[in-house]
Amino acid sequence: MSEPTTTPGMVIIGGGLAGATAAETLRKEGYAGDITIVADEAELPYQRPPLSKGFLSGKEDEDFLLPYPGTWYTENNVTVLTGTAATALDPANHTVTLADGRTLSYAKLLIATGASPRVIPFKGVDLDGVHYFRSKADSVAMKELLKGGGHNVVMVGSGWIGMEIAATAAELGNKVALLGLEEVPLSTAIGNELGRVFASRHEEAGVKFFLPSSAEEIQGTDGKVTAVLTTTGESLVADIVIVAVGVVPNISLAKDAGLTINNGIQVSGSLQSSDPDIFAAGDVANSLHPTTGAYARSEHWANAIASGKVAAKSMLGKAAELNDIPYFYTDQFDLGMEYSGFGALTKDAELVIRGSLEKREFIAFWVLESRVVAGMNVNVWDVQDAIKDLIASRRSVENSKLADLQIPLESI
Ligand SMILES: Cc1cc2nc3c(=O)[nH]c(=O)nc-3n(C[C@H](O)[C@H](O)[C@H](O)COP(=O)(O)OP(=O)(O)OC[C@H]3O[C@@H](n4cnc5c(N)ncnc54)[C@H](O)[C@@H]3O)c2cc1C
Numbered sequence: 001m002s003e004p005t006t007t008p009g010m011v012i013i014g015g016g017l018a019g020a021t022a023a024e025t026l027r028k029e030g031y032a033g034d035i036t037i038v039a040d041e042a043e044l045p046y047q048r049p050p051l052s053k054g055f056l057s058g059k060e061d062e063d064f065l066l067p068y069p070g071t072w073y074t075e076n077n078v079t080v081l082t083g084t085a086a087t088a089l090d091p092a093n094h095t096v097t098l099a100d101g102r103t104l105s106y107a108k109l110l111i112a113t114g115a116s117p118r119v120i121p122f123k124g125v126d127l128d129g130v131h132y133f134r135s136k137a138d139s140v141a142m143k144e145l146l147k148g149g150g151h152n153v154v155m156v157g158s159g160w161i162g163m164e165i166a167a168t169a170a171e172l173g174n175k176v177a178l179l180g181l182e183e184v185p186l187s188t189a190i191g192n193e194l195g196r197v198f199a200s201r202h203e204e205a206g207v208k209f210f211l212p213s214s215a216e217e218i219q220g221t222d223g224k225v226t227a228v229l230t231t232t233g234e235s236l237v238a239d240i241v242i243v244a245v246g247v248v249p250n251i252s253l254a255k256d257a258g259l260t261i262n263n264g265i266q267v268s269g270s271l272q273s274s275d276p277d278i279f280a281a282g283d284v285a286n287s288l289h290p291t292t293g294a295y296a297r298s299e300h301w302a303n304a305i306a307s308g309k310v311a312a313k314s315m316l317g318k319a320a321e322l323n324d325i326p327y328f329y330t331d332q333f334d335l336g337m338e339y340s341g342f343g344a345l346t347k348d349a350e351l352v353i354r355g356s357l358e359k360r361e362f363i364a365f366w367v368l369e370s371r372v373v374a375g376m377n378v379n380v381w382d383v384q385d386a387i388k389d390l391i392a393s394r395r396s397v398e399n400s401k402l403a404d405l406q407i408p409l410e411s412i
Pocket of ligand 1: 013014015016017018039041047048049050051084085086112114115133135161250253281283284299300301302304327328330331
């Protein structure tokens with residue numbers, strides 16, 4: 001791996017999917033100067049979705065995590081400084097200070113520092129056996145723990161990641177209890193009716209829900225976790241506790257450098273921050289969405305890719321705007337789901353179901369003022385293009401037609 005040069009080039013802080021995609025796009029767009037990715041993890045850039053699913057269960061191997069093979073970086077002359085954190089930015093002098101004391105100069109800078117698990121100071125959170133979950137190292141360690149089965153796992157958090165890890169842990173033969181602040185898991189994202197579809201599949205596999213409740217105290221003996229006392233008075237036996245209660249964007253560098261912060265690094269539709277030579281992408285960026293006219297920060301895989309591409313083009317001075325319809329997916333047991341749309345617009349929308357919730361094969365549409373603002377397919381495939389088209393076209397729809405399996409989505 002080559003050392004960074006002192007010629008100002010493109011510097012990317014954060015070796016995640018957004019950062020790697022930006023590097024690839026810079027080369028694809030013809031940029032021939034220096035590209036340096038500053039990556040505090042020991043790994044080349046990898047993608048996180050398999051960490052709670054196939055990689056954790058052992059079905060997918062390490063290669064599956066890599067958006068670009070290791071050779072890509074050398075072949076494309078992209079320097080990745082693994083195990084190296086950026087510790088400070090100086091926008092006036094266009095420099096980044098690294099943890100090892102070196103300084104990099106940049107012409108344009110991309111901040112793609114992602115997000116970190118939200119830490120809640122539960123009593124007992126420091127006991128051995130309590131885990132947070134974000135990185136490949138976390139997944140490797142958890143895989144080792146869960147693989148033999150037979151553990152009592154308490155999951156704190158009823159969102160996507162909590163539900164995915166719970167599913168994988170149960171599939172591996174562990175007893176899983178899940179706590180969360182919602183009455184129905186996932187209801188903040190998709191509402192009670194649809195959250196129940198996922199909950200019922202978990203219950204079939206033996207996952208026990210304690211909702212709504214949180215951890216009053218994590219208890220232990222000799223420094224090791226033994227139980228979780230819930231806020232509703234239950235005492236749940238546990239030798240593994242996983243806390244997955246959301247993430248917070250890694251803004252400290254940007255904040256200390258004086259960039260505008262607003263639920264992440266505030267950026268324009270072209271992902272430019274309040275400093276014209278600094279851009280942000282991925283989980284850390286709160287960008288102005290041209291369709292909704294509102295700032296939105298997405299914590300999803302597809303956004304890391306789309307925003308990495310847009311940021312790279314913008315860094316090159318090319319016209320680019322992040323106007324994708326937000327998309328994400330999940331896999332839990334035999335439930336595969338894809339979702340496209342504007343979550344913020346679903347709150348007052350009407351829910352229309354096409355297919356069967358009981359059979360767990362359906363498309364759910366959220367319809368606001370006769371327009372589809374979001375759509376989610378569960379165990380129904382090859383419909384995302386049609387769903388995105390319904391959302392993007394903003395055409396007026398009739399709910400009865402949306403629900404009618406005989407009417408092709410394309411003709412609604
Ligand atoms: C377990 C798990 C499962 C997921 N499953 C799904 C899914 O099914 N579907 C979906 O759509 N999304 C999923 N996501 C979300 C998705 O992975 C994220 O949206 C995506 O990783 C964001 O990419 P990013 O590049 O912005 O940030 P990250 O992937 O977080 O990468 C940022 C990198 O920057 C590094 N960094 C931070 N600060 C510094 C610094 N000062 N110096 C150097 N490096 C720094 C971080 O350590 C990290 O390596 C999942 C996330 C997790 C954790």
